[in-house]
Amino acid sequence: xxxxxxxxxxxxxxxxxxxxxxxxxxxxxxxxxxxxxxxxxxxxxxxxxxxxxxxxxxxxxxxxxxxxxxxxxxxxxxxxxxxxxxxxxxxxxxxxxxxxxxxxxxxxxxxxxxxxxxxxxxxxxxxxxxxxxxxxxxxxxxxxxxxxxxxxxxxxxxxxxxxxxxxxxxxxxxxxxxxxxxxxxxxxxxxxxxxxxxxxxxxxxxxxxxxxxxxxxxxxxxxxxxxxxxxxxxxxxxxxxxxxxxxxxxxxxxxxxxxxxxxxxxxxxxxxxxxxxxxxxxxxxxxxxxxxxxxxxxxxxxxxxxxxxxxxxxxxxxxxxxxxxxxxxxx
Amino acid sequence: xxxxxxxxxxxxxxxxxxxxxxxxxxxxxxxxxxxxxxxxxxxxxxxxxxxxxxxxxxxxxxxxxxxxxxxxxxxxxxxxxxxxxxxxxxxxxxxxxxxxxxxxxxxxxxxxxxxxxxxxxxxxxxxxxxxxxxxxxxxxxxxxxxxxxxxxxxxxxxxxxxxxxxxxxxxxxxxxxxxxxxxxxxxxxxxxxxxxxxxxxxxxxxxxxxxxxxxxxxxxxxxxxxxxxxxxxxxxxxxxxxxxxxxxxxxxxxxxxxxxxxxxxxxxxxxxxxxxxxxxxxxxxxxxxxxxxxxxxxxxxxxxxxxxxxxxxxxxxxxxxxxxxxxxxxx
DNA sequence: ACAGCCCACTAGCACGCGCAAGTTATAGTG
DNA sequence: CACTATAACTTGCGCGTGCTAGTGGGCTGT
Numbered sequence: 045x046x047x048x049x050x051x052x053x054x055x056x057x058x059x060x061x062x063x064x065x066x067x068x069x070x071x072x073x074x075x076x077x078x079x080x081x082x083x084x085x086x087x088x089x090x091x092x093x094x095x096x097x098x099x100x101x102x103x104x105x106x107x108x109x110x111x112x113x114x115x116x117x118x119x120x121x122x123x124x125x126x127x128x129x130x131x132x133x134x135x136x137x138x139x140x141x142x143x144x145x146x147x148x149x150x151x152x153x154x155x156x157x158x159x160x161x162x163x164x165x166x167x168x169x170x171x172x173x174x175x176x177x178x179x180x181x182x183x184x185x186x187x188x189x190x191x192x193x194x195x196x197x198x199x200x201x202x203x204x205x206x207x208x209x210x211x212x213x214x215x216x217x218x219x220x221x222x223x224x225x226x227x228x229x230x231x232x233x234x235x236x237x238x239x240x241x242x243x244x245x246x247x248x249x250x251x252x253x254x255x256x257x258x259x260x261x262x263x264x265x266x267x268x269x270x271x272x273x274x275x276x277x278x279x280x281x282x283x284x285x286x287x288x289x290x291x292x293x294x295x296x297x298x299x300x301x302x303x304x305x306x307x308x309x310x311x312x313x314x315x316x317x318x319x320x321x322x323x324x325x326x327x328x329x330x331x332x333x334x335x336x337x338x339x340x341x342x343x344x345x346x347x348x349x350x351x352x353x354x355x356x357x358x359x360x361x362x363x364x365x366x367x368x369x370x371x372x373x374x375x
Numbered sequence: 376x377x378x379x380x381x382x383x384x385x386x387x388x389x390x391x392x393x394x395x396x397x398x399x400x401x402x403x404x405x406x407x408x409x410x411x412x413x414x415x416x417x418x419x420x421x422x423x424x425x426x427x428x429x430x431x432x433x434x435x436x437x438x439x440x441x442x443x444x445x446x447x448x449x450x451x452x453x454x455x456x457x458x459x460x461x462x463x464x465x466x467x468x469x470x471x472x473x474x475x476x477x478x479x480x481x482x483x484x485x486x487x488x489x490x491x492x493x494x495x496x497x498x499x500x501x502x503x504x505x506x507x508x509x510x511x512x513x514x515x516x517x518x519x520x521x522x523x524x525x526x527x528x529x530x531x532x533x534x535x536x537x538x539x540x541x542x543x544x545x546x547x548x549x550x551x552x553x554x555x556x557x558x559x560x561x562x563x564x565x566x567x568x569x570x571x572x573x574x575x576x577x578x579x580x581x582x583x584x585x586x587x588x589x590x591x592x593x594x595x596x597x598x599x600x601x602x603x604x605x606x607x608x609x610x611x612x613x614x615x616x617x618x619x620x621x622x623x624x625x626x627x628x629x630x631x632x633x634x635x636x637x638x639x640x641x642x643x644x645x646x647x648x649x650x651x652x653x654x655x656x657x658x659x660x661x662x663x664x665x666x667x668x669x670x671x672x673x674x675x676x677x678x679x680x681x682x683x684x685x686x687x688x689x690x691x692x693x694x695x696x697x698x699x700x701x702x703x704x705x706x
Numbered sequence: 707a708c709a710g711c712c713c714a715c716t717a718g719c720a721c722g723c724g725c726a727a728g729t730t731a732t733a734g735t736g
Numbered sequence: 737c738a739c740t741a742t743a744a745c746t747t748g749c750g751c752g753t754g755c756t757a758g759t760g761g762g763c764t765g766t
Contacts, residue, residue: 048514048722050721050722050723051722051723052722052723060745060746061745061746061747062722062723062746062747063724063725063745063746063747063748064744064745064746066723066724066725067724067725067745070724072724072725075725075744075745076742076743076744076745077743077744077745078743078744078745081744081745093512095489095513095514096722096723097434097492097721097722097723098430098490098491098492099429099430099431099433099434099439099492099721099722099723100430100434100721100722100723100724100751101722101723101724102430102723102751103428103430103431103434103721103722103723103724103750103751103752103753104722104723104724104725104750104751105723105724105725105751106724106751108430117456117460119450119451119452119453119456120450120451121450122450124450125448125450125477128477129448129477129479132484133484136484136485137484141487141490141491143474143476143487143491144475145474146456146459146460148460153463153464153467153468154467156472156474158426159429159472160429160472160474161428161429161430181424182426183379183426262648262651262652263651288648288652291649291652291653292652294654295652295653295654298654299654317593317619318619318622318649318652320593320594321593321619321622321623321626321649321653322622322626322652322653322654323625323626323629323630323653323654379752381751381752381753382752382753383752391715391716392715392716392717393716393717393718393752393753394715394716394717394718394754394755394756395714395715395716397753397754397755398715398754398755401753401754403754403755406714406715406755407712407713407714407715408714408715409713409714409715412714412715427752427753428751428752428753430751430752430753431721431751431752431753431754432752432753432754433721433753434720434721434722434723434751434752434753434754435720435721435752435753435754435755436721436753436754436755437721437754
């Protein structure tokens with residue numbers, strides 16, 4: 045059990061004062077250090093294997109340089125992991141660390157932000173009022189998205205660009221009557237609402253009928269009912285909230301003896317592995333979440349440091365991935 | 376911008392010394408505090424909304440009470456999230472916080488354990504030597520699983536109990552020639568190896584032929600080739616590494632004009648949503664990961680605190696979930 | 707009455723670091 | 737030459753807590 049190397053050890057090894065070590069290591073602005081001294085300190089630090097004590101730094105400067113990202117408790121697919129990676133990387137370059145945290149509904153233990161005191165707390169979509177209250181009570185003032193602002197259009201667009209691609213794809217294939225299949229998961233309802241609205245808007249712009257909307261769950265017969273209803277209404281193609289929902293709809297159609305895409309085209313969203321593995325393989329939309337991750341990280345840095353805000357919406361590249369589950373309508 | 380409430384504020388409000396406040400708040404063993412004083416301190420603390428400064432505590436006692444869980448970078452499904460939730464909860468009850476971290480292959484930024492100095496770092500499966508070196512260099516000594524020990528039988532069993540269920544299920548249905556479908560993902564290769572070995576062992580015990588093993592990837596034609604080969608060998612049922620692999624195999628069989636389960640039974644593992652949504656719905660095995668999460672948390676506490684080790688293997692409840700993709704073999 | 711003892715507390719240092727204020731030596735200026 | 741300005745440091749305080757080493761007062765026993 046060897047003692048920890050502190051800045052004082054470096055100071056002694058380099059023959060300077062502790063303060064000088066601090067100035068060199070943080071290259072503190074407004075401090076003149078000669079090259080010789082700087083080198084001596086730096087080499088001593090690396091020779092001794094110095095690592096700053098995070099807690100001591102936090103205590104001394106009053107900021108933890110931690111950004112807490114609060115995740116939804118739904119499964120994290122690959123694109124989400126990329127998002128996290130990019131955000132963590134951007135923050136790391138700025139000297140901050142990203143810590144992720146998932147708050148579960150029935151969780152009575154104190155949330156992590158109470159004990160970690162992060163400089164910034166970032167969420168997916170807006171925080172609910174209860175959470176905001178808990179954050180405020182913990183002394184956290186820097187929150188993104190800002191709970192005092194209305195959710196802005198720009199941010200919303202990043203979440204719905206793919207939906208238009210779905211609609212346009214089906215329109216391009218010649219479909220005229222579309223339906224929208226949503227999820228029953230309450231945690232996703234706000235996102236679902238945005239995507240449904242976008243689908244409506246895009247359909248209108250393309251001169252299509254207003255899509256019939258239904259929520260679907262793979263654990264009951266809601267998909268079977270929805271498919272029957274849609275067939276009766278002359279719907280030939282379904283825009284699904286995500287690939288899981290697309291699979292549920294396609295599955296119900298297949299079990300009802302319909303052909304996919306012959307009788308019903310189905311398109312998913314997110315391009316999860318499931319989309320490629322399903323039979324028939326599901327057409328989908330792949331989102332480039334990396335741009336979003338960087339954007340969010342920059343917003344967090346803006347709040348933490350006061351450095352300039354990225355401004356505008358994150359750039360999301362959405363790409364259509366056509367597969368077997370969509371085709372021109374029969375007849 | 377109001378000042379933070381410190382223990383000194385409470386001391387003043389309660390008319391006692393700062394030390395007394397500390398004793399009351401941590402109810403330090405071996406310290407006698409009269410009931411009156413205790414009440415005054417406690418009520419002052421709650422009245423002022425005191426929350427201890429984590430960094431200061433960390434600095435003062437030399438331990439951060441943070442447990443860092445290093446996650447693999449594959450997608451986190453629902454059972455994994457449950458695992459995390461349970462581990463976090465168990466740790467929380469003991470006054471520790473769980474922080475998760477994903478290290479990505481191409482990530483050149485410093486790993487989170489360098490800056491967070493957690494008391495314990497916990498991994499999934501064993502850490503590779505490079506990672507262990509990085510941990511050691513960061514002064515982290517408490518690592519689970521212990522890198523100095525050989526992976527023990529008990530831990531391995533928790534990861535393979537489900538595999539036997541798969542084999543037994545197919546055996547019970549009357550299958551005699553099985554195959555094992557693995558993943559090509561190198562990150563999963565060690566786990567795959569364990570499951571394959573288990574499948575072999577269980578097959579042997581049941582008097583079955585040694586299963587033919589093949590790795591399969593949904594992005595190429597490996598599954599198609601594997602299915603053709605297995606058919607030629609008289610294989611009637613496939614044990615898949617997980618549900619994704621099961622879907623890939625089942626998909627290849629369907630595309631080859633075979634019937635599932637008529638010509639080929641397929642069983643997956645993990646009971647992911649995909650299994651339920653696939654057509655035909657995939658039989659699978661559901662693991663109770665909650666028990667494992669608690670076990671791991673207790674191991675971490677054992678390392679952190681010296682409290683008794685849980686001992687033995689975590690209790691994993693594995694349940695068979697029979698669906699449409701498995702049936703008695705034809706003929 | 708006085709030592710001895712326990713109870714219920716207090717004084718104060720240590721943890722490792724950031725940073726404001728002070729100090730010394732040297733160069734520059736009228 | 738006296739004086740100021742600057743470079744290149746050093747001294748030392750403060751961040752909020754945990755915890756060890758006291759400290760005084762009341763009670764008991766002889």
